[in-house]
Amino acid sequence: MEDLILETRHLSKKFKNELADNDVSLHIKRNTVYGLIGPNGAGKSTLLKMIVQLLAPTEGNIIFDGHPISRKDLDNIGALIEGPALYNNLTAEENLLVHAKLLNIPVSRISEVLEIVDLKKTGKKTAGKFSMGMKQRLGIAL
Structure with a gap:
C-alpha cells in the first residue's frame, strides 16, 4: 500500500453559483514534490486553501497522514499561498x-x-x- 501524506477524496468547492473545484481526488506520497499546474481561475489556490483549512470544502474529504485533517495537523504543514505578508520596510x-x-x-x-x-x-x-x-x-x- 502507498504511504500517502495527503489525500483528497471527491473534494469540491462552490461559491454561490460558481464551482471553483469539482471532484478533486489527489494521492500525494510522503517525501515527494507535487505541483499544481493550470490556468488562472482553475481552482489551484482554492484547493490549497481547503487543504490548509482557510476554506471549508462544499463536498469531499481531506486525509492527512492517514486520518481526517484537523487544526492540529497545521503544525506539520507549511504553505505559502499567493504572496507572503511582509513588512516591506524591514530586512x-x-x-x-x-x-x-x-x-x-x-x-x-x-x-x-x-x-x-x-x-x-x-x-x-x-x-x-x-x-x-x-x-x-x-x-x-x-
Whole structure:
C-alpha cells in the first residue's frame, strides 16, 4: 500500500453559483514534490486553501497522514499561498525577529532559517526591495 501524506477524496468547492473545484481526488506520497499546474481561475489556490483549512470544502474529504485533517495537523504543514505578508520596510532578519517574538520562537533560529532559504547575505536590504523569489523564500522562512 502507498504511504500517502495527503489525500483528497471527491473534494469540491462552490461559491454561490460558481464551482471553483469539482471532484478533486489527489494521492500525494510522503517525501515527494507535487505541483499544481493550470490556468488562472482553475481552482489551484482554492484547493490549497481547503487543504490548509482557510476554506471549508462544499463536498469531499481531506486525509492527512492517514486520518481526517484537523487544526492540529497545521503544525506539520507549511504553505505559502499567493504572496507572503511582509513588512516591506524591514530586512529579512527583522521580519523574522518580529514573527519570532510574536510566536515565542527562539531568536537563535533566525540565522538557521535565513541559511535554509538562502537569504543570509541580504544584509540591510529591506524586503520591499527583494525580488519576487526572495519575497517568497522569506515567506517560507516565516
